[in-house]
Amino acid sequence: MMLRDLTNSPEFVEELLPAAERTALLYHLSYLCLGSFPKLERILRQRAVENQLLFVSSETLLLKCVTTSEDLVSALLPMLRLSVENNQTILAGRSLEKAKAWITEIVDRVNAIIDRYEKHNYNVASSTSDVITEKAETEKEKVETSSEIKSLGEIVNKFQDELNKIFEEIGETETKIQEKNAELQNHVSDICRKSHGLGILAAIVPFIGPLIKSIYDTATAPGATAKTTALTSELSRLSSEKSDLRNKDWNIQVQMTDIQLKLATLKMQEGKIPDPVHLGEVQMCLSQIQKILIQLQKFWMSVGELLDSLKKKTFVGEDIVAPEMNENTKSFFLKSIEIAEEYWKTFGQSCLKAKDIFSLQNKDAYKFLESSPPVDPVEWKQEYESVMEKLKNISPNPLCEANNAAITE
Template identity: 55%
Template sequence: MLTQSSPLLREVHSSYRYFLYRQKMSDSQEIVIAITPDFIKELLPSAQRTALLYHLSYLCLAKFPKLERVLRQRAVETQLLFGSSEALLLKCAATSKNLVSTLLPALKIAVEEDESILAIKSLEKARAWITEIVDKVGQMVDRYEKHNHSVASCSSDVILEKSLTEEKKAQTTTEIEAQEKAVKDLEDELKNNHQKIIQIETTIKQKNQDLYNHVKATSKKSNDGGFLSALVPFIEAVVKLFTKSDDDSEAAATVQVLSSELTQLSIEKSSLMSKEWSIHVRMTDMQLKLATMKIENGSIPDPVHLNDVQKCLSRIQNILIQLQKFWESVSVMLEALKDETFAKEDFILKRNMKATFLESINSAKGHWKAFGESCLHAKSIFSLQTKDAYKFLENSPSALTPEQWKKEYETVIEQLNKIDPDPFHYKVPGAPAAITQ
């Protein structure tokens, strides 16, 4: 039975916090003493934050499949670690219960009846039980430490991926700029080439007009204007006619010059037309490549979300350190309880010290009872985190639509904001009942 003035409360005040409140029953009132050990008061908010920060990080790794896979592994490891923590706390609670309900009472009877051999056997059995859970708690501390390193390694992977992504985006941007310049150069070349074609066509038109005027003037001089005028639309025929004619060698020479110039202009125009087609083909190819590069650049994930992931992982790492300290506290407490349980055991064979040893047993029972109830409380907290807290891992964040992603992200942030750091505000399902007076 615990009272406010009992030695037990004074002895464990540094390790446990107590508060009193009245609970009205159907036909009576009773004083309830609720125990909240310091070493578990941060456990629930820490465990809740861990799952939500993993969820937030997971969302921000959409389009980073490699990191998404690594983070999923770390989150599953954390979930399994919490499951192991739950099992170990249950074992701690069961050991405490066995000590309080069976072994320590048997030890007390053995001492009261001066059965020293039975008392020593009981002590050794208790020592073996406690040593076992002390060792297992030590192993749990090591597991948390190793897992903390794994999360730190994941954070390093995120930093590296962020660096590589930024480098890739910068490189791709440079390549896009170079490709855009190449396309622009081809567009300028095509424009210049087209202007040359227009100039040649203008010159050809002018030469044709000169040839027409020359043929017309020559026809009038030779009094054969009707015949030659009819041939004007057929420039090649006119040229041949003047080439074969010896009547006006000067006129024929002029026709040949104009004809040669027209031929040369036609050749140049043909060359420019071929060049124009070649430029069109190259430009089409470059434009397609540029479009592809821009699409690929858009598919390269923006590393801005990796900043959030890195921050979340750092917070998770700090929480895991706190949980590691929780188990270290359990280890320290176990050692202290172990010392308390076996205090004055040398007095077993000294009859005049029997009362002192019996008092030591009663004190140890109180400690172990409170410790067992605290372990059940902590076990309930870990149990909550091994059920649905990590259900988000079942779906890939890359499969979410932008609207779904935004809604889920905002929901996680809202849940994070709702976490109350005050441990007294929590009602944990399955928590042990308060110790009543």
């Protein structure tokens, strides 16, 4: 079995959470900084509502992932168990065909959502450009800039340079993780091809974690086990390195908070439009969500490929489900179904958690649009600081420890 594009952990979808939570808060900050300018307020309202509707669709998509996971656990896997126990190839084929239809529908839905995120991100970038243009127009007659604004701007630029470097390092580390992950997947695929029992498990369980665990449990071959250990250890090290970089990035952003608040306040006092820094951060969050949705799409496509392969195996010479199946093979298959049920339940729960976050965002996170930004400077500062405090409480690495445990278990 080829295991390309499969994820290590069924909780990978939970990486949506920090980006989803941050998006509305960043829109709120943008609204506070730019909403006192009528033209920009209209633009921000349009983008924020557009984002809210996109999150409604994201919630619906994740609910579909939840229900499909439940259907696999409650319908497909029990049918496969029954097929194996009673040697019924036709029943197995029909069940797999029905499951494939569910998955095809999800892949199409994810693809449509990805396109919408692409369009929305483009619209946010366009709005950022509009803000910059409007900013330039309003400052034509205000050439003089206070020394304090200049000083704070230089500090922000210094922080931004540091963030850009960290961003590049994170990208390089992610590339290394992808390469090492592909090497691990190919290694596990090779072992599964040589082991009938692991081959059956690979056909049923769409996550590499339990396959690695089975390699250790069965002690397939000393050399194979040693290489697996080396690869998983390297992946764990790279994941920790990425986590450290994310934390460093987050700490710098927190340090920028007070500077950006002071800078925005001073510029508005002088009648100037603050820089649209928070809209840029919105784009980064949208890109992160889009990237994870692409992972989700690849995941479901891979599951579909596994089911196709499994279906073919029920009608060829190496039948998994066949009258001549020996008890040992049958036992492997039934055990694999048990493992698959647990991992699909975990995946469904993770999708439900992400779905609930999107639901919460849709209901409460955009209430700030119901009124204009506070005119009173004290109220304005209190609201800004309240939003920033919520941002600080969002963990940049919600799954780091879980992922490391899944890789090394």
